[in-house]
Amino acid sequence: MISKIVEQVSPSGIREFFDLVLGMPEVISLGVGEPDFISPWRVRERAITALEEGMTSYTSNQGLFVLRRAISNHLKKKYSLAYNPEEEILITAGVSEGFDLAVRTVVEPKDKVIVVSPYYVAYPALVQICSAKVLYLTTRQEDGFKIDPKQLSKLLSQNPKAIILNYPSNPTGVTYSYEELKEIWRLLSKKEVIVISDEIYEELTYEGSHHPFASLSQKAKMRTVFLNGFSKGYAMTGFRVGYACANRRIISAMNKIHSYSALCAPIISQLAAVEALQAQRQVNQMRNEYKRRRDFIVKELNRVGLSTVMPEGAFYCFSSLKKLKIKSMEFAKKLLYDQKVAVVPGTAFGKEFDCYVRISYANSLDNLKESIVRIEALLSKIC
Amino acid sequence: MNDILEILADNARISVGDLAKLTGKNKQTIEKEIKSYENKGVIVKYKTVINREKIKDEKGVVALIEVQVIPQKDVGFDTVAARIYRFPEVKSCYLISGTYDLLLVVEGKDIHTVASFVSEKLAPLSSVKGTVTHFMLKKYKEDGVVLVKEGKNQRLAITY
Ligand SMILES: Cc1ncc(COP(=O)(O)O)c(C=O)c1O
Numbered sequence: 047m048i049s050k051i052v053e054q055v056s057p058s059g060i061r062e063f064f065d066l067v068l069g070m071p072e073v074i075s076l077g078v079g080e081p082d083f084i085s086p087w088r089v090r091e092r093a094i095t096a097l098e099e100g101m102t103s104y105t106s107n108q109g110l111f112v113l114r115r116a117i118s119n120h121l122k123k124k125y126s127l128a129y130n131p132e133e134e135i136l137i138t139a140g141v142s143e144g145f146d147l148a149v150r151t152v153v154e155p156k157d158k159v160i161v162v163s164p165y166y167v168a169y170p171a172l173v174q175i176c177s178a179k180v181l182y183l184t185t186r187q188e189d190g191f192k193i194d195p196k197q198l199s200k201l202l203s204q205n206p207k208a209i210i211l212n213y214p215s216n217p218t219g220v221t222y223s224y225e226e227l228k229e230i231w232r233l234l235s236k237k238e239v240i241v242i243s244d245e246i247y248e249e250l251t252y253e254g255s256h257h258p259f260a261s262l263s264q265k266a267k268m269r270t271v272f273l274n275g276f277s278k279g280y281a282m283t284g285f286r287v288g289y290a291c292a293n294r295r296i297i298s299a300m301n302k303i304h305s306y307s308a309l310c311a312p313i314i315s316q317l318a319a320v321e322a323l324q325a326q327r328q329v330n331q332m333r334n335e336y337k338r339r340r341d342f343i344v345k346e347l348n349r350v351g352l353s354t355v356m357p358e359g360a361f362y363c364f365s366s367l368k369k370l371k372i373k374s375m376e377f378a379k380k381l382l383y384d385q386k387v388a389v390v391p392g393t394a395f396g397k398e399f400d401c402y403v404r405i406s407y408a409n410s411l412d413n414l415k416e417s418i419v420r421i422e423a424l425l426s427k428i429c
Numbered sequence: 430m431n432d433i434l435e436i437l438a439d440n441a442r443i444s445v446g447d448l449a450k451l452t453g454k455n456k457q458t459i460e461k462e463i464k465s466y467e468n469k470g471v472i473v474k475y476k477t478v479i480n481r482e483k484i485k486d487e488k489g490v491v492a493l494i495e496v497q498v499i500p501q502k503d504v505g506f507d508t509v510a511a512r513i514y515r516f517p518e519v520k521s522c523y524l525i526s527g528t529y530d531l532l533l534v535v536e537g538k539d540i541h542t543v544a545s546f547v548s549e550k551l552a553p554l555s556s557v558k559g560t561v562t563h564f565m566l567k568k569y570k571e572d573g574v575v576l577v578k579e580g581k582n583q584r585l586a587i588t589y
Contacts, residue, residue, distance in 0.1 A: 067587045077587035084582070167589045216589070338432070338451040345450055388587055415447070 055171050060394040063378060067388045074413050074420075075388040076405045079216065081281040081361070083335075085318070086328035089282065092321035096314045103313060107305035108297075109137020109289070110316045116323045117289055127261045127272075133294040136301050137319075139311045141246045141275040141288040146172055147300040148242045148271040148290060149208070153178045157207035162193055164364065164395035164402070166216045166244070173210075181206055184398055187366060190355050191218040192226065198233050208240040211259060214247040217395045217404040218364040219340075219357020221247075224257050231262045234269075241270040246288070247360040249279025249329055252337045254358070260291065268293050271300075278360070279329055280322040285315035336361050339407045339414055346418045347405070350425055354405075361408040364392070367401045370428065374400050380428065385420035433462055434471070441475040480576045482568070489536060491565040492543045496531040496551070497558040506530065509556045518546045529561070540564065 067073060084090075108114065114131035121127040129135050138144035145168060153159055155177035161169045162183045170180045181201045185191045211230075214221040222230070234241060243259040260267040275288025288311075290300060304310075340356075344363060347354045352365040367377050374391035381387050392402030407414060432452045436443060445463075449456045466472040481487050498509050506524055510531060514522035521534035537543035547562055568576050 064587050068585065073586060075586040078584050079588040080584060082582065082584065334432075334435075338436070341453055342447070342450045390587065390589075394589065411447075411451075 051175060051177060055174050060391060063375065063391065066379070067382060070382065070386065070388075073382065073386045073388050074409070074417050076407070076409060076414075076417055077388040077390045078406050078408055080283040080408065081278060081332065082408045082410065083281040083332050085280065085282045085285070086322070086325045088325055088328075089280065089318045089322045093285075093314050093318040096317045101313050101317060105137075105310045105313050105316060107310055108301055109135075109311055110313070110320070113137055113316045113320050114289075116320050117291075120323050121258075121291070125258050125261045127258055127267075129272075129291040130294070134291055134297055136290045136297050136304065137311045137316055138275075138288045138290055138304065139286045139308050140277060141244060141273045142168060143304070143308055143311075144273045144275070144288050144290040144300075145169075145242065145244060147303050148273065148292075148296075149173055149176055149178075150303055151296060151299045152208050152240045152242070152271075154207070158204055160198075160201050160206050160209040160239075162209075162211065162215075164191070164215075164217050164392065164399050165210075166212055167394060169210050169212075178207070182396070184396065185218075185220075187353075187355060187364075187402075191215070191220045191364065192222065193230060195229055195233060198230065202233060202237050202239065205237065206239055208242055209234065210242045210244065212244040212246075214251055214256075214357070214359025216247065216360055217362050217390070217392075218355065219360045219362050220355070221251055221253075221256065221359045223254060227257055227259060227262055231259070231266050235265060239269070241266070242273065243270055244273045246273065246275050247278050248274060250333055250336060250361060251359040252333070252340060252357075256359070271296060276319050276322050279332075280319075280325065281332060282315075282318065282322060285312070285318055287311050287315040287319045336407065339409075339411060342411065343405070343407045343414050343418070346414075347421075350418065350422045351429075352403075352421070352425075361406055363405040363407065364395075364399075364402050365405055367392075367403065370425070372401075372428065374403050378403060381421065381424055384427070385424050387417045387420050433459060434466065437463075437472070437475075441477075478572050478574055480568075480571075482576070489538055490540055490543055492535045492537070493563045493565065494533040494535055494547065494551070495525075495529040495561040495563075496533060497560070498530040499556050499558045501556055504556070509554075512554060512556070513551065516546070516550060518543075518550075 114135040117135055118129050118131040121129060149172050153176045157178040158181050159173045159178050160181045160183050173180050183193060183197055183201055185193060241259055245258060248256045258272055260270040260272045272291040276282040344354050344356055347363060347365050351369055354363045354365040357363055374393055378389055378391045381389060390404040392399030436451060445456050445459050448459050510522060513519060518535050518537060519533050520536050523532045525532045535543055547560055551557060552560055
């Protein structure tokens with residue numbers, strides 16, 4: 047009854063663990079992939095006003111022009127990155143939809159697509175739904191979970207159709223300096239590969255500044271689908287609004303699918319997003335708060351013996367269990383049953399990562415502190 | 430505001446150790462900085478925000494009192510204000526622009542206590558031209574903290 051393609055999409059072994067967590071009420075969960083902040087008040091206020099004004103219709107498929115123009119201005123001002131709001135920007139129902147459209151737009155059955163692992167779970171799944179083959183570029187803690195240029199060159203020799211980049215990264219928090227990105231582009235530029243760059247955590251960069259892949263050069267821009275949205279930096283996950291920027295052929299093709307499958311992003315969310323772009327002060331406040339929590343938790347995790355690379359962005363730590371000689375699922379279950387703290391086993395992000403767990407610090411400082419006490423308690427039992 | 434002040438403003442009971450972990454500074458530096466803020470009067474006091482409505486048998490009323498002052502020769506607002514804010518009943522006292530001059534926050538055991546403070550101590554002052562007393566009926570938010578029950582965060586405990 048169910049399509050073979052869908053049935054073959056790697057069923058996540060983590061689901062059962064998720065259900066366990068969801069069934070336990072008193073848990074401190076460091077497994078959450080979304081901000082613990084509520085959307086800034088002015089954003090909520092705009093959504094309320096939009097309803098009062100009777101803004102309940104569809105918008106154009108491409109999205110409200112005011113929003114596309116506001117995004118265009120924002121990117122120009124922040125990154126000197128110029129996208130024409132008329133034909134190079136598409137408003138999507140979150141980066142999730144933008145990513146799906148990008149893959150379906152450029153990838154054909156049997157194509158190869160490079161996915162950097164550990165990866166955000168949607169990447170390999172949606173590539174597989176397009177009947178394409180995933181080439182995993184596995185990063186290692188020793189390299190700070192960054193792309194190894196040698197490995198990249200090797201995979202490029204298989205002539206992939208596209209590569210998916212994500213920085214700052216979920217689950218490692220790793221991001222790249224301008225020089226590192228230049229080096230990646232130097233290798234990619236020799237091939238015809240399309241870059242799908244998910245930069246949804248861009249606002250949450252704590253060290254140095256973020257450099258959109260499309261800002262590296264005009265050529266890089268022509269080959270990149272730049273995906274971004276409001277879920278993380280603006281704490282607007284429930285609004286379901288994001289955007290894709292690319293050359294007009296790609297955007298127009300993505301819009302073709304979008305106009306049939308989603309029609310448009312919700313109008314209320316689009317209006318709220320226009321307001322969000324004005325809420326930089328609130329974004330900065332949230333960023334400062336995440337940074338403090340990060341400094342706290344990374345130091346503490348390393349102190350108690352879970353070796354953790356300092357994440358430069360997003361709100362995750364990818365912590366190593368190597369010293370403990372325990373599998374990630376076993377550790378996560380012990381931590382859950384014994385100490386009522388939830389983390390996500392590393393295998394959710396790639397099968398090689400069975401000695402890691404993802405720890406989200408999108409949580410109150412009190413909860414983070416208490417979690418460290420509990421993790422320490424568990425470690426003293428199993429070590 | 431700098432990091433330390435921002436964190437303390439929200440949680441005055443945080444330990445120096447935790448402040449160090451949050452800011453990346455060492456403990457001695459933080460202790461020195463806090464001392465210096467205290468000495469300069471930047472940090473005035475460490476207080477606790479209490480939701481009195483939740484305390485059993487806790488009575489007491491709060492009133493906001495507008496005070497109009499008679500401008501007097503050679504005596505600025507500061508002198509008049511000083512005469513008023515010295516009363517222990519006065520918890521806060523502000524000079525305000527607009528239709529009146531001073532705004533007082535006064536606390537008392539009950540309405541009568543506050544009323545007699547106004548009629549016996551405040552109104553008789555020669556520099557006070559008139560007062561308007563507003564009794565507070567309900568506190569929704571205080572010092573940035575919402576006191577009434579708000580909707581709970583609906584985040585799922587675990588998501589990618
Ligand atoms: C890397 C990454 N991309 C995309 C998304 C989905 O974002 P959106 O809410 O915009 O669909 C997430 C959310 O967890 C994410 O971590």
